[in-house]
Amino acid sequence: MVVLATKLYVEGDARERSLDSLRSLVDNEIGDLDVEFELGVRHDDFPSVTIQGEDAVVARNALREEFGEIVPDLEAGETYVGTLESWDEDGLVLDAGQGEGVRIPTDELGLGPGTATQIRDRYGLVQHMPLRFVYGGEGTGAPSRLADAERDRLYEWSRGDGRLNVNSATRAEVRATLNRAGHAQDYVTVERLGLLEQSVICTEDTDPPGLLASVGEYLPAELRCVVP
Known part of the structure; x- marks a missing residue:
């Protein structure tokens, strides 16, 4: 069994649509192999x-390569994937399936000046977004930190043409909403960050805050802009 490092936290019809979407994603990854698979969702919303x-x-x-894996025990110095659970002035807290969250202090984010809350706003980090981190380890005295590859990815976001990040919706739902709202020409693609977290990559001439204002009423979600 593999527990995927992406959360399924919506309810009702949206949950069924999300499960269908996840089933398709898993099938795309392993459908050509000689296997049968069954999906489940743990009590903490991580799918298995x-x-x-x-x-x-x-x-x-x-599947581990595509989604990251939630493991029973974390080892100091190893890289894992956790989902953004909460934040405050002093750091981010990631859910890596351990019950207690993994705290990453502001100084260990490596994403420039400001508090963790300001950094979250600057890089458009929506709740539940998967993030790679290096575990510090209990008793080692070393704090956990964002992985170098994650820092590089987020820095690249700040150098692009702008993004609108969304949670609580599948990639297909975000694309359908953009097209229905008349913005088919205003984005390059919708990049999947997690099962229910997406990043709309804007065209050079598109203003991310303007796009947010236009489509926000159609998406019952958290939306965050990345403005280069």
């Missing part, structure tokens, strides 16, 4: 994939 078949090991590794 039970895999059986001749290619089960290959399939598990493919």
Whole structure:
């Protein structure tokens, strides 16, 4: 079984649509392999994939690579994926499936000046977004920090043409909303950050705050802009 490092936290019809979307994503990754799989959702909203078949090991590794994995125990110095649970002036807290969140102090974000809340706003970090981190480890005295690859990714966002980040919606739902609101020409693509967290990559001439103001009423979600 693989527990995927992305959350399924919506309810009702949206939950069923999200499960269908996840099933399609998993099938895209491992459908060509000699396996059968079954989806479940843990009490903490992390989805699990039970895999059986001749290619089960290959399939598990493919899902770990694509989504990241929630593991029972964290080891100091190793890189993991957690979802953004909460934040305050002093840092971010990631949910890595351990019950207690993993705190990353502001100084360990490596994303420039400001409080963690200001950095979150600057880089458009929406709640539940998966983020890679290096675990500091209890008893080591070393704090956890954002992984270098994660810092590089977020810095690249600040150098692009602008983004609108969204949670609580699948990629298909975000694309449909943009097109329905008349913004088909205002974005390049919708990049999947997690199952229910998406990043709308704007065209050079699109103003991310303006796009947010236009589509915000159609999306019952948190929306955050990245303005270069």
